[in-house]
Amino acid sequence: MDRAAKIYVAGHRGMVGSAIVRALQTAGHAQVVVRTSAELDLRDGAAVRAFYAQERPTYVIMAAARVGGIHHNASAPYDFLYDNLLMAANVIEGARHAGVQKLLFLGSSCIYPKFASQPIQESALLTGPLEVTNEAYAVAKIAGIKLCTFARQQYGCDFISAMPCNLYGLGDNFSLQNSHVLPALIRKMHEAKLRGDARLQLWGTGTPLREFLHADDVASACLLLMDRYAEAGHINIGSGEELSIRELAQKVATTVGFTGALEFDPAMPDGTPRKLMDVARIKGLGWNPRISLDEGIRGVYAWYLQHGADARK
Numbered sequence: 001m002d003r004a005a006k007i008y009v010a011g012h013r014g015m016v017g018s019a020i021v022r023a024l025q026t027a028g029h030a031q032v033v034v035r036t037s038a039e040l041d042l043r044d045g046a047a048v049r050a051f052y053a054q055e056r057p058t059y060v061i062m063a064a065a066r067v068g069g070i071h072h073n074a075s076a077p078y079d080f081l082y083d084n085l086l087m088a089a090n091v092i093e094g095a096r097h098a099g100v101q102k103l104l105f106l107g108s109s110c111i112y113p114k115f116a117s118q119p120i121q122e123s124a125l126l127t128g129p130l131e132v133t134n135e136a137y138a139v140a141k142i143a144g145i146k147l148c149t150f151a152r153q154q155y156g157c158d159f160i161s162a163m164p165c166n167l168y169g170l171g172d173n174f175s176l177q178n179s180h181v182l183p184a185l186i187r188k189m190h191e192a193k194l195r196g197d198a199r200l201q202l203w204g205t206g207t208p209l210r211e212f213l214h215a216d217d218v219a220s221a222c223l224l225l226m227d228r229y230a231e232a233g234h235i236n237i238g239s240g241e242e243l244s245i246r247e248l249a250q251k252v253a254t255t256v257g258f259t260g261a262l263e264f265d266p267a268m269p270d271g272t273p274r275k276l277m278d279v280a281r282i283k284g285l286g287w288n289p290r291i292s293l294d295e296g297i298r299g300v301y302a303w304y305l306q307h308g309a310d311a312r313k
Contacts, residue, residue, distance in 0.1 A: 105144045160235070
């Protein structure tokens with residue numbers, strides 16, 4: 001990418017978007033364009049087109065999304081599908097109409113079938129039914145992938161898509177109702193430690209296997225893809241390593257200093273039993289994650305201790 005050209009990062013206030021902005025600034029990009037949701041509602045097609053006409057960015061990274069954990073996805077499926085469909089369609093079509101040189105659309109590993117063969121290759125897309133608790137979000141992300149693929153096919157646009165595994169990092173959402181598993185565990189265990197609880201009950205059986213990647217690592221992957229990747233379809237981004245939710249909970253407990261018993265409630269949903277990404281393609285481009293899970297959890301907990309009052313709840 002031309003370091004002097006304008007690059008628009010949609011969703012810059014989110015965990016991933018803010019990590020991408022930091023990576024771009026560190027790499028010397030002098031014209032990073034951002035808008036808050038109050039300044040630009042990405043669900044408003046006319047407003048998005050007006051933004052493109054005014055700013056004329058050369059590059060676009062689409063990291064904006066309505067996101068949440070199992071409970072939030074399952075309780076508001078229409079909102080998740082509608083909002084994410086509109087945002088993807090408006091940003092991608094606006095970029096096509098404005099002649100954007102390159103666009104990267106970020107999705108999620110939930111696009112893959114619930115029982116996909118492991119590790120999950122990119123070719124597994126649309127080969128089986130989705131996990132019902134995040135089906136709405138997944139359908140919207142699949143639509144975004146296909147928009148990028150067909151924009152390349154029909155109009156010759158250099159639009160690419162990347163699908164990260166479970167992400168965590170600085171500025172995460174620590175809501176007990178709407179967050180993903182890792183930040184929720186951090187907050188639950190921190191508060192249980194402060195109360196002096198002897199035990200803590202957690203959702204599910206603890207047996208599902210998950211792969212985690214720090215937001216700063218996915219940001220470095222995004223910059224590499226903008227420089228080196230130009231293919232139809234999507235590419236996986238992940239650590240290539242997995243652990244059970246029970247093992248993750250134990251790691252968080254050790255970091256936080258919670259010494260009580262961890263009890264799992266099998267009556268609550270587990271989600272997809274296993275989601276390990278095949279990351280051979282992106283590693284073949286020369287990318288590897290730098291932040292270990294233990295190091296990353298320590299960093300996120302330190303951030304939560306400093307910013308807990310301001311963290312999204």
